[in-house]
Amino acid sequence: MSEKIKLAIQKSGRLSNDSLKLIQECGINVNNGKGKLTSIAGNFPMEFLFLRDDDIPGYVADGVADLGIVGKNVLLEKGKNIDVVKNLGFSKCRLSLAIPKEKEYTGIKYFDRVSIATSYPKILQEFLDKNNLTADIHEISGSVEIAPNIGLADAICDLVSSGSTLFTNGLKEVEVLMHSEAVLVGSPNMNAAKKEILERLLFRINAVQTGEK
Template sequence: MTKIRIAVQKSGRLNQESLSLLKSCGVSIENGKDQLKAAARNFPLEVFYLRNGDIPQYLRDGVVDIAILGENTLIEKGANLSIIERLGFSKCRVSLAIPKGTAYNGLTYFEGKKIATSYPNTVKDYLAEKGIKADLHIINGSVEIAPNIGLADAICDIVSSGSTLFKNNLKEVEVMLTSEAVLTVSPKISDEAQTILNKLQFRIQSVLKGQRSKYVLLNAPNDKLEKIISLLPGMKSPTVLPLAQEGWSSVHSVMNKDSFWDVIDELKQAGAEGILVCPIEKMVF
């Protein structure tokens, strides 16, 4: 029986969130400690636990069919690999940072400077586009210490909260790109594996749509119903049911969580009452 092979990061936050996504898609992984490969019990899928930086090569070689990895890694090492789904977690940015007490007046600061980084291709392409020439010092591992020991004048690294930079007396001065977890596919994927991928991607999309949405129930006076309905984005159109109290209806709809509070304020002003908001586990179209 054909199985689709998916690579995920061996450890860390991206590993946990990738497995959580698969679990939300109804995929149950037989996951033993220190395993490098595990099979799903209820879906034709095998998980390969790999170093993040190695995953693009495994995709190019067709060792795995698909992978969940950071977009920053794909930009650095995965040229010509296609993103088929943005997953919305493990968000970060790839930034340039310099010692906290150093004056900074723009990108010209980096002209002729030494930059320590694990992302040499990303830095080189970014600075070349800006017309800046710098000396790159490639470090595989923690680069934050490099300026403190005189190895570099600046660093380029991924930044989430910025706490690591702060602890190492550095400040972020340029955001080169933003990144999140993405689903990408091997150019050598077979037709059989592609069929399985289509099913898995459908499940992933249903989970992501649910995460991005809220289910809203409210009571509306019938004389204000038209205005209230016009404020609800919904899926196709809201559901409207009569209430036991004459002249009132119950309205059910779905809205994007990012615009949620703005819409709620407008609904209240339009006369909506008893607004109830519920999380959505999945949305299937």
């Protein structure tokens, strides 16, 4: 049987449509019918795995998938030793600290000895350490913006794109920890045949991106 490269993409969420669109623009047929967890491209040596985005870095690190499309934010948070093969330029956002809008922001020392709610404890802890700050991190998996209003935390660290969620919840963005976008990640342990398929894929992605400029 000829070699296929396995690409993990988000099953449903903010990355899904643009990931599928990119693959289709590369001329690769992908069938992601409802409920499907895997599928095979008819016209390119590629197999798809449809997963939760949080699981993608681990699957690529373990070699279950050869490639994945995931937000840089999730990649850094999971801390897996895999390569960013290409920045994809969609799903742009930033990971930021935000505080209640009526508070006066005095600079980064504001965050010393406060409590911060986040779904990104690792990236936040690294930021605090780098700035010699001690804070109490509350890890929560969703609806982080509600935390200050219900008295769970003094501040939040979450993804922001338009800023309207912060605004609606009476918060203001005061520090940016990182800028993020979707990235193509790859296992460092691909065999020669898979590397050759990756080169063909990258050639097509580059052509798509050049065409969009």
